[in-house]
Amino acid sequence: MVDREAAGRGCPNEGGGRPVIPQNPARISAPSYCVGIIHYQSYADLESCLGAVAGQTLRPRAVRVVDAGADTDALVKIRDRHPGVAFEAAANRGYSAAANRLLAWASGPDVGADFCLLLNPDVTLEPDFGQRLVDALAARPDAALGTGKLLRPDRLTLDSAGIALPAHRRTRDRGSEQHDRGQYDRGEYVFGASGAAMMLRCAALADLALEGEVFDEDFFLYHEDTDLSWRAHVLGWRVYYEPLARAVHARGWKKGQRFRVPPAVRRHSFKNYYLQLIKNESAAGFLLRLPVLLAWEVLRLGHAAIRDPQILPAYVDAWGLAGRAFHKRRILRARRARRPNRGAR
Template sequence: MSCRCAAPAGCPCCSASRTPPPAGSTAPSGTNRTTSGRDSTGCASPSIAVPSTRRAPCCATCSTAASGSRTSCRRRRVTPCWRPSSRGSFAISTACARGSRAGPGAGLDRRAARPLRWTTMSDAARAVASVHVLTWNSAELVEDAVASVLAQTAGPLDVLVCDNASADGTPWRVARRFGERVRVVCYERNTGYAEGHNRAIALSDAPFVVVLNPDVRLAPTFIERALAAFDDPRVGIVAGRLMRADGVTVDSTGQFLARARRPIDRGFGRPLDPARDVAGPVLGACGAAAVYRRAMIDDIADDGAFFDEDYFAYFEDLEVAWRAWRAGWKAVHVPDAEAIHLRGGGAPRGRLGMMFDRPTPVLAHIVKNRYLAMLRHDRPAALLRDLPHVAAREVAQWALILGTRPAVVRELWRVREAFARAWHKRRADRARGGRWGAWRRDVPPRGMWRPVPGGAG
């Protein structure tokens, strides 16, 4: 089906191919919905606002106005996107596909995101926290997740639903149900967890950032209780109490690093013992529901990117926690900040067994990302000390890979440049300083290697 709306460039309310508008039609100056559900442009989507036609230059080096098709300027390719004007209405502009980033909020033009619906800028500016729900074909899950965010006792909140090119109508369902209370941002491709959340961080400026999976349901006081832990200026990460859907089994009460160099979600798969699940230090938070301080994000970001985009998905939450620890930031567990994580059910299995339940490309990401984190952050003396644990893990892992998934080797070879980049980051970290002084060169203390006394499970 072709869209026949008169928006000047690529329809913002459907992904269908453009056809010329009806003869005599003109581009609207703003959204004008009729009672039949069609706007004055003839667009059939009743819930997605059509942008105005005000244009803006594509970049500082090229004064060419934005056009409807993909164009090029003297130095960078550009692609159209939608951005809000200062009055909260829509305006057409362009987004540079490549560009520099001076910080998490800078260089947004290279991110090429297309927001479908925006809250007013004044609402976003006064938000106490920005909540980012990253989706990919999550239509059956995301509405309940967003509803739990909008029911929070803390506020106001800047809520973004960022969609990784879903094919099941995820962004449209969110926009139709929640309207102006949520910003819906459609990415042009599946960016993965790391880049997807980095783009969302660049679109917001609240002092705290909450990252969520679409299969998470927050208790109404989750954000309020989590934000209370940031009274300590050194706290950069807060991990809540994540439970399974049965309300009895623990999903995570904070993240740690095993001596075999794999992430541990404390209490994973075990019944909750409230008497033992007490507030205290952890290494990091499970990326399904984590709360970060914006000042920490700015402090430890790599060229403006908080999550390492070489990771795509898996292990990126632990790598961020490891990096934050080296920079002198703290992470704490707040058991009163409760949420449900609808992770796949079934009896708990060993983590190595769970890895090999994944498709081959996903398994390759898990293996690669563990090595990337070790290459950047680990130390030879610490590896030597924990060699029996690391060696046992390597033998078991590679026996399974070579015996059942040899294609993983080919996948790792294809991304070999990521290892070179990790080595360069390691060298850059040696002289790196931040808010709390020079970065640590050691690995986390022994209390961070495994669940500490007093934790759940």
């Protein structure tokens, strides 16, 4: 259960004085945002996503798609129907690399938006999504990240109401698979925001980046959003959930459909659990939760060995990247140590 007044139960309570960011009075009165979409071979979804973006009551300053697909003809047809959207072809280096390209564009001089909304193409926004989330974050300068209420296509089942961080550190979408009864209809600070529909404060990007990467490209995909959310907390930022910003998320990886996901993708999810733990968990937090973490690891290993042996090479992958993860941890901890009032948050 996430604390509804603070960053949330299970959130790393490490403090870290948030850097003071100069405010532009003009932007305070009229905040702006841009939209970046990470696309890979889901052209029908992309068409719906772009249509919903075009219908926003608060129009984005610019829209850009990073495309790693392979169907040139399908993409050309979509480009013709959306002449105001910029398309960038890129090699498939995963969600993290594509998202970083979009954030570099969003914070550059050609766009200069206050916020950047990153979307998966299987997300369809309600018309006031952008307005609701921009207003929520503009009113809360301590929030670097934000998200809204994501629903499944039936619009009755919750997909994500923000992300929680349990004691075993395997992050969970709040409310996932639950019937939407209004139980998450209160705006609040949460642990994390889903990368399917995450809004980022552009003025915070330089502070959040480690070695030039806002999203860790070693993750490739899965848990890069929770890694970033955790890092934001370590550095003294917060994450806000705005339930009035609603969207539909079709979601490719659903409960009970694990084995429809290619083994290589499942391995990324498995290995990234360890990478984000190495990078972000405090020494005190690790020792405090060691019994829970060890019990969870026994369950993970048993499940992998018996039910899903194809993901066992993820242990080798995680080991190979552990050195880099520890290096990034040292950078993050040094940055946090330089923050004033890091004991109070």
